[in-house]
Amino acid sequence: MLDLLKRLLQTPSPSGYCMHIMKLLQDEAAKLGYQMESTPKGNGILTIDGAADGGATGLSAHVDTLGAMVRSIKPNGMIRFTPIGGYAMHTIEGEYCLIHTRDGRSYEGTVLSTKASVHVYPDARDWKREEANMEIRIDDKAATKEEVEHLGISVGDFISWDARTRMLPNGWIKSRHLDDKASVAALFGLLEWMKREGQTPPRPIKLIISTYEEVGHGTAYLPPDITELIAVDMGAMGDDLSTTERDVSICAKDSSGPYDYHMMTKLIDLAKREAIPHAVDIYPFYGSDASAALRGGSNIRAALIGPGVHASHGMERTHRDAVVNTAALLIAYIMEPIDA
Template identity: 40%
Template structure:
């Protein structure tokens, strides 16, 4: 069944990644998702703080699926006397992997400008201290593609402190099913849930329980998953990137099942049930414990919601950098949702 929706998932992923959406700058992605959800056949509701929710149907034991549509990014912190700009990161944007990235600046007066994040004194032939540690506070700056040479020149363009800066994602479908781009975290999770929603609607799938879907827009700054959870929800399952790296079993071709993150263990029964389904249906998976990882699911519990919690997602390597995964990991995530939430599991197959 996944093959029927693979093309749609990849098309949506590319479209989603092309829409700039650093945490807090979500109007365009929210409008796009609202239109797409309606095109599939559901009616989304909006949270006051930003974010979307809708219900796929089903009865009893309500669960909410969560993915986040926001990404890392930056904001203008200060315009220097020479017309260059200091940046402050949005979320965990790392100064060690953003140098030479092309960006777009969005002003509050509906203008956009192009530029590049560079090291101060960026010419290696003229800077014997080129190999210094990169830092947003000390030596990285945004250089505009405009003929400006002073703070006043930049202010005349309408640029102000706090304006959002979005990095070019450089999306690429490569060989052997590999997908490379910034912001696979977590737009691939959003694309998986859109594809799953489309599958449920078009195939008139009988769900084994009531299923909500939520797309948050503040996950990267750690308060995306707290508010707006329907009162009847008893379980939350995040669909976010799985980690791939040293001392982890995850890979770019597997679905990851998260046993714990920075805040501690996820629900034991949920993790066990998900792993059992992977074993039963031959889904390639890994169970891992993460450090340096916090999800909307965890923030939902921290906010006081009395729910069970779990998290799955495709394995992604080089997270918060130029990320990479494989379509096989998206397929495994889709199939695990299918096994966990539909009546096909009770009938013996997916």
């Protein structure tokens, strides 16, 4: 799981620019003997046959991340960008990035305030960090709009942030985009366990890798045989929240409302039975792939769990225990007898 997670974190995948990372996952699934199908909008679906027919359990995680897109090229060669996903501008100031052109080239850059130097601008410290006051400096010959266009950079090109991944010997993992690549790694850990142990779940399982969660419509469509969905996404940490970076977060309610009572109860009971460190929390400013599925009209039960992640949508951190514990709770859930 950790090896796969590192490769995922090193592969740029802002929402709408996920073709390379989906190919990586398609190849990884094939190594395990599974075929990953693609939906028209680019989501991936892997099916694990169950011992009995009937409705399937869906497990979703999203591989798309926060990022940006070229909004315009300024006369001085700086790029004005538009955000992809909901993050605060101060969390990316000073960040290195890649600009991906339509013809396959990429250029390095740095995100800066338009008043980047305290030696030049007396109000540099107080300058509001908002979209109009931010820009990207390109690390190439790019002092004019014409020079930037000569590089092949155009309006609408995608921009990805440097993940700055560190996996420490003591188990801590710090990186951008643990939301939600840590959960994708957990799902593939489950997949590897199923194959290695030769296990067959009581009911069919569909793993869904979504590519537009950060912009709100990741799993707005679900295959019609799915009757329940567990969105596997990061658990937030902060004031009045009890989740830690070693826990599985079980979300009782988010901005889309409360999650299914019976699924929640089963997940909590299984976590207790298996002695899996966990916490139940409420996230009023959070939405998930399960939220998108319910709003999209899916007639399903839904739940939300995931590894605890600190500083979400910023410089995130989790622990390998949380990734392992998330996979363990999912395995316990899908292997539970149907009548349990």
